[in-house]
Amino acid sequence: xxxxxxxxxxxxxxxxxxxxxxxxxxxxxxxxxxxxxxxxxxxxxxxxxxxxxxxxxxxxxxxxxxxxxxxxxxxxxxxxxxxxxxxxxxxxxxxxxxxxxxxxxxxxxxxxxxxxxxxxxxxxxxxxxxxxxxxxxxxxxxxxxxxxxxxxxxxxxxxxxxxxxxxxxxxxxxxxxxxxxxxxxxxxxxxxxxxxxxxxxxxxxxxxxxxxxxxxxxxxxxxxxxxxxxxxxxxxxxxxxxxxxxxxxxxxxxxxxxxxxxxxxxxxxxxxxxxxxxxxxxxxxxxxxxxxxxxxxxxxxxxxxxxxxxxxxxxxxxxxxxxxxxxxxxxxxxxxxxxxxxxxxxxxxxxxxxxxxxxxxxxxxxxxxxxxxxxxxxxxxxxxxxxxxxxxxxxxxxxxxxxxxxxxxxxxxxxxxxxxxxxxxxxxxxxxxxxxxxxxxxxxxxxxxxxxxxxxx
Amino acid sequence: xxxxxxxxxxxxxxxxxxxxxxxxxxxxxxxxxxxxxxxxxxxxxxxxxxxxxxxxxxxxxxx
Numbered sequence: 001x002x003x004x005x006x007x008x009x010x011x012x013x014x015x016x017x018x019x020x021x022x023x024x025x026x027x028x029x030x031x032x033x034x035x036x037x038x039x040x041x042x043x044x045x046x047x048x049x050x051x052x053x054x055x056x057x058x059x060x061x062x063x064x065x066x067x068x069x070x071x072x073x074x075x076x077x078x079x080x081x082x083x084x085x086x087x088x089x090x091x092x093x094x095x096x097x098x099x100x101x102x103x104x105x106x107x108x109x110x111x112x113x114x115x116x117x118x119x120x121x122x123x124x125x126x127x128x129x130x131x132x133x134x135x136x137x138x139x140x141x142x143x144x145x146x147x148x149x150x151x152x153x154x155x156x157x158x159x160x161x162x163x164x165x166x167x168x169x170x171x172x173x174x175x176x177x178x179x180x181x182x183x184x185x186x187x188x189x190x191x192x193x194x195x196x197x198x199x200x201x202x203x204x205x206x207x208x209x210x211x212x213x214x215x216x217x218x219x220x221x222x223x224x225x226x227x228x229x230x231x232x233x234x235x236x237x238x239x240x241x242x243x244x245x246x247x248x249x250x251x252x253x254x255x256x257x258x259x260x261x262x263x264x265x266x267x268x269x270x271x272x273x274x275x276x277x278x279x280x281x282x283x284x285x286x287x288x289x290x291x292x293x294x295x296x297x298x299x300x301x302x303x304x305x306x307x308x309x310x311x312x313x314x315x316x317x318x319x320x321x322x323x324x325x326x327x328x329x330x331x332x333x334x335x336x337x338x339x340x341x342x343x344x345x346x347x348x349x350x351x352x353x354x355x356x357x358x359x360x361x362x363x364x365x366x367x368x369x370x371x372x373x374x375x376x377x378x379x380x381x382x383x384x385x386x387x388x389x390x391x392x393x394x395x396x397x398x399x400x401x402x403x404x405x406x407x408x409x410x411x412x413x414x415x416x417x418x419x420x421x422x423x424x425x426x427x428x429x430x431x432x433x434x435x436x437x438x439x440x441x442x443x444x445x446x447x448x449x450x451x452x453x454x455x456x457x
Numbered sequence: 458x459x460x461x462x463x464x465x466x467x468x469x470x471x472x473x474x475x476x477x478x479x480x481x482x483x484x485x486x487x488x489x490x491x492x493x494x495x496x497x498x499x500x501x502x503x504x505x506x507x508x509x510x511x512x513x514x515x516x517x518x519x520x
């Protein structure tokens with residue numbers, strides 16, 4: 001199995017006895033030991049645990065027990081997921097003082113129940129309040145396509161680990177774009193599911209109103225495999241919907257015939273580089289999407305997401321800001337303290353606007369099945385870069401990274417960023433709530449047609 | 458942003474920091490202030506959008 005082997009290929013080979021989970025995992029651990037010196041994707045490597053799990057899978061296969069759909073597939077998780085025996089860092093210095101987690105988060109347990117093998121925890125922007133993948137405590141995760149460039153964040157280690165061929169699947173979280181941005185900058189696929197679809201239990205939170213978790217992978221099929229293994233109600237997360245699993249994999253080959261696909265106009269065409277718009281145009285052409293729709297009041301939606309994020313983030317961290325403010329990354333500390341200063345009526349207005357905006361956008365989905373939009377306005381900037389040239393003006397970089405992801409996660413719509421070359425840069429396939437299957441089906445069709453594909457660095 | 462507005466934001470930061478017992482070191486203030494100014498501009502964009510009194514906020518509590 002080479003570094004670029006998909007989860008699907010690994011699991012088939014393990015199930016058929018062409019290789020062993022132990023061999024796959026050992027090769028992954030070797031790659032991590034070698035390449036992570038540069039990529040800085042991992043903050044912990046769970047070697048012994050992974051070896052023991054791989055041996056157990058091989059034993060079960062030898063006894064003729066059915067191999068799971070992810071048999072022997074190595075994966076890693078953003079370090080805000082609880083991993084038994086590790087303190088849940090959430091990218092921070094402060095959380096290093098936490099007790100080691102007593103148990104794995106349920107999504108790790110579900111992936112392992114399907115045969116996957118956890119190999120470690122991944123670097124991230126502090127407390128997920130980040131779009132760059134930079135981190136003053138652990139150092140920046142580095143983009144495998146050019147290590148002088150940022151991975152995007154906050155799931156930066158997840159982007160680097162998957163795009164760098166260290167693991168085929170990683171988990172991340174996405175509050176305003178933190179799965180989709182690194183997928184775009186690192187040239188891979190990602191899935192931000194519907195709000196409430198996947199359990200967030202035993203993950204370190206950021207903004208309860210907007211937090212999502214989901215997978216990143218190098219193929220749409222691997223996304224579907226991981227996503228299907230993780231679905232299902234979990235009473236431990238009060239936001240997790242009481243819906244039965246709705247597997248996407250059986251529908252993946254459905255093709256795009258009969259789907260009504262439109263391009264987002266207006267707001268989603270402003271503030272983007274020509275390369276980002278050209279990527280959308282290429283996807284639209286390949287899908288025969290000639291219609292354009294206007295997502296109403298998207299700028300206000302982004303503003304409302306910004307307000308809710310900063311104030312809920314401040315509420316979450318208030319005690320730490322009182323007692324350990326110096327231990328935060330300075331820029332994140334300043335953002336969180338400023339969030340504590342936002343007058344409460346403005347936050348409530350943002351939540352009222354959220355319901356209004358949701359109703360308007362859901363109306364769009366009466367006449368379309370999916371909407372295309374850029375994921376990021378530009379490809380990966382250099383690490384440390386502070387400003388960006390956009391439409392002839394120099395603008396601050398960080399707040400502009402999420403302008404196209406925020407209006408989507410704000411109302412919990414499922415979205416799959418698909419990677420386009422050569423920059424790389426992502427295009428979001430956005431679907432109606434609970435229709436991850438449609439976004440994944442379109443992503444898979446683009447992947448098969450080689451319109452969108454993850455490429456080796 | 459005019460001086461008066463800038464001053465009123467300084468006063469807001471001082472007052473809320475005192476009310477919430479948030480220790481703020483002087484060198485942090487410019488960063489906090491510029492972030493808050495951006496947030497208040499964003500919040501104004503949202504708040505100026507007219508919604509009926511009956512508009513429900515997005516989170517719904519289930520008893």
